Amino acid sequence: TRYPLGMLLSTLTLCLMLVDAKCPVHFGRARAEDDGGILQAEPRRMLLEFDAAAVNKLDIDAVKADLKALFLDSKDSWPADFGNYGPLMIRMAWHCAGTYRQSDGRGGCDGGRQRFDPERSWADNVNLDKARGLLWPIKQKYGNALTWGDLIILAGDAAIESMGGPILGFCAGRVDDADGTASLPLGPSLDQEMVAPCSVNGECEAPLGASTMSLIYVNPEGPMAVPDPELSAPQIREVFGRMSMNDSETVALIGGGHAFGKVHGACPTGPGPSPAQQPWNPWPGTCGEGPMKGKGNNTFTSGFEGPWTTNPIRWDNEYFQNLLKYDWEVHVGPGGHHQWRPVNKDASDPDPVANIMMLTTDVALLKDPIYLELVKLFAANQTALDIAFSHAWYKLVTRDMGPYSRCLGDQVPPPQPFQAPLPPPPATKPDFKAVEKAITKALRTASSALPADMVGGKPYYGALFATLAWQCASNFRQTDYTGGCNGARIRFSPQKDWPQNVAMDSVLAVLEPIKASFPGLTYADLIVQAGSTALTNAKARKLKFCSGRSDASPDETPFPFQPPRVFSNKLVQLKDNAQVMGLTSREMVALQARLRSPSQQRRLGYSGSWTDNPSLLTNEYFKVLLNNDWVNVTSAAGQLEMKAVGTEGVYMMPTDLAVKWDPVFATIAQEFATDANAFLEAFAAGWNKLMIADRFKGPTGNECK
Ligand code: HEM
Known part of the structure; x- marks a missing residue:
């Protein structure tokens, strides 16, 4: 050779x-x-x-x-x-x-x-x-x-x-x-x-x-x-x-x-x-x-x-x-x-x-x-x-x-197909305060589009909205600056068909009445704002929302954005994805504790989640992760998952356990488990970073900063 x-x-x-x-x-x-x-x-x-x-x-x-x-x-x-x-x-x-x-x-x-x-x-x-x-x-x-x-x-x-x-x-x-x-x-x-x-x-x-x-x-x-x-x-x-x-x-x-x-x-x-x-x-x-x-x-x-x-x-x-x-x-x-x-x-x-x-x-x-x-x-x-x-x-x-x-300079040719060009955002923006109010109401209003998670016997969509925003934004890659939620391409194939995006179209359908009642509101802005509003409502630190995204046309040639890669070694997967997304280890570990919908976990083929109350963003996730022993089990749908020993219905995914297995991630998790404030700050930093990661202004600038 x-x-x-x-x-x-x-x-x-x-x-x-x-x-x-x-x-x-x-x-x-x-x-x-x-x-x-x-x-x-x-x-x-x-x-x-x-x-x-x-x-x-x-x-x-x-x-x-x-x-x-x-x-x-x-x-x-x-x-x-x-x-x-x-x-x-x-x-x-x-x-x-x-x-x-x-x-x-x-x-x-x-x-x-x-x-x-x-x-x-x-x-x-x-x-x-x-x-x-x-x-x-x-x-x-x-x-x-x-x-x-x-x-x-x-x-x-x-x-x-x-x-x-x-x-x-x-x-x-x-x-x-x-x-x-x-x-x-x-x-x-x-x-x-x-x-x-x-x-x-x-x-x-x-x-x-x-x-x-x-x-x-x-x-x-x-x-x-x-x-x-x-x-x-x-x-x-x-x-x-x-x-x-x-x-x-x-x-x-x-x-x-x-x-x-x-x-x-x-x-x-x-x-x-x-x-x-x-x-x-x-x-x-x-x-x-x-x-x-x-x-x-x-x-x-x-x-x-x-x-x-x-x-x-x-x-x-x-x-x-x-x-x-x-x-x-x-x-x-x-x-x-x-x-x-x-x-x-x-x-x-x-x-x-x-x-x-x-x-x-x-x-x-x-x-x-x-x-x-x-x-x-x-x-x-x-x-x-x-x-x-x-x-x-x-x-x-x-x-x-x-x-x-x-691209900089005066010799840049017009946008080429490989650059996944987007149309300009609508000239008139909606009143985003009013949109936020509508989202807040939708958080706890039953919708025929998709059954909600139930918290305290009442419907709750917050974890699903946060999941939609995460799925929309987290295919961003700082390696070649592709992906992200701008364009809201999660609405189209191939992205909408990725296994991890199952039912995301239905979550979007829950938000559809809001889209319809605010002219000038793009799907991309709505998805991000719904995720951030849900998290703020769940007691995250106040998250920044920067509007101005546009929606890709349904008629565009499907852009081959790549799904985050799945490795058999979940530790490698977590680290590699963090690196590709441009997140620090602290940000990645904090974002693992994002709101997790039990109903969505079941749709993904898992037996359940680590909590049946996804309406609060707390450091509880790290306590559950670190304070339990875990065994490998296979769900009825055939997913490999981790079950907390001696408990009923407490499940995590192999990527969660990777946080516990890696000494650097585990050290960060220990800090977050004992310092709620440190967790909330790192979470807000990571979330804000990811949500605006694809808003480029020149090679190193960002139009949201
Ligand atoms: C030279 C292989 C594609 C441009 C060479 C050399 C090899 C090679 C072995 C000789 C290097 C040397 O001994 O100096 C290949 C193979 C390719 C490929 C296997 C793909 C199957 C390309 C492409 C370009 C390119 C896509 C540019 C568009 C050149 C040029 C030279 C060269 C300009 C001459 C360099 C010189 O004169 O010093 N290539 N090449 N090659 N290649 Fe390619």
Whole structure:
């Protein structure tokens, strides 16, 4: 396999030797809310240094002009192929963005974490340290107005443009991370082993993005390095799908990208140690001798050798034409790996095409009927390629930025479908005080839409309203800024059909008369206000309500927001969800004690709840959790649940018990059990944060603050 098992071990050794080294594996130095190194609460962002005003004012055309001049200024320290660094920059930008995965929104170039381990030492990122090094003078010149994340993507854009390729626009505003923490779940790392182990490297499954650890998508040589294009095609579809790319986007990106540049594998001896192994001189290169050892024609990057087209610094559709024009045969190239050449052409042939090559993953595009049709389309129609590539490239480099409202700068194209655009909120807002009154009344008024919980023999909908607001908002992911209650997409499939959302349409139906009697009131605002009103009524600290959400149209193409993931290890689930939602451990633990409806628990398949009085938000939850012994039982509906020993009808869910099992969560739970005030404060902080988490105003701003 291509995953350097030795890398992790040698990195561990190095990190143990160098206490202050930026270790790709975290050793759990003491930190508030640190959980011992596995699944830390929040990635560290350099917010203090992010200057949205400066980014907004940046003259992007001036940066691009500087970049284009830099691309043509070949340096002896790392000579440019064909006198142009453009192709190297495109590969850097694509590898920075291509880490994105739809499963949990992690990865992507926002954060600029390609500078840090684990990403910087990935086998697929060999020699990209040179590309970033070339950019330093430009980073220095523009300072805080140009983050590393923006610069890396802009370098890719400028390179495509400078060689004649199409660019849709630029969404600025990537906020640089202070280290590689947020990429630990991508692996290789202990965090990744916990959350998403890969049992057969080369066949890694979702939620991991790539098939192979430390590669961006797939092994270019073919699955498990077997040069079989027929096997490679389904793997390409699988992993590009994990990154939310469809077939047309996939083919346009691969062939559009490989219109440029070449692969590097001058000899079989490899690139040398990675930055994690040898930070002082990473990937020195082992091919050739003398001053040009390891560079220029002696470069070893991937271990394959040659360009895809006869003019690798010009944008065109020759890649697709070459694929169709020649029969391709496999051979072992100078770098010792299988690659493909036109039949009957070898290095001694004077024909310029004798020089060109394809990877197994390129030839794979001929072996799948849908891919083949797209190859034919792009070979015949340059305009179709221009349109498909420019849109797919913009999506590739922008989708981890989330909605349109996070983009800064004057070159932002109109909202794209992948940004899940929402209509503007209604111009006239209702009287929210009056809405609150109506909700308060509805809390204890029986409705034919759904039987209420009964408290003291009277109907009570508060726990159901709080559950609806939670279900609406809690699919928010700070990893890619998707989800949340804005748009109220919980009304539509697929969200409404998620098992955890069972009967949420009926809870909304209880609120329907209120929606009908207040023109200008959106479902999204109503859902959030109903949840917060119910909690305030249940004696939560006064919760902030910030109106102004809009409703997605029922006619929109269903947006594939991902449900929170379900892990067999509930401890990992709770921690991972907290991290993805952007909640601290304190906030997550406090929110576990939100009002819990016994009737809804039964609809979810459990035998009941831990309390039959869900009308009060108190720290009782933590007392019940900590003061009982629990046994695993299976409910009549087949749900695994926990029963309090020696009691009747007191049930919790495995995720509740995870709070007790984890020492950091348990410590917080103990504090909450003994300090009601601390609990209520943490609860309000977490609830308020989550309810407005999707109200973006630029990359770091929030329109509710
Ligand atoms: C280079 C594989 C998709 C752009 C390479 C190299 C490999 C590779 C092995 C050679 C690196 C080296 O030795 O220097 C793949 C595979 C892909 C894929 C397996 C997916 C199946 C893409 C995409 C883009 C892209 C989507 C951009 C849209 C490039 C460029 C280079 C390159 C521009 C040339 C770099 C240079 O000249 O220095 N690719 N690639 N590739 N790739 Fe891809």
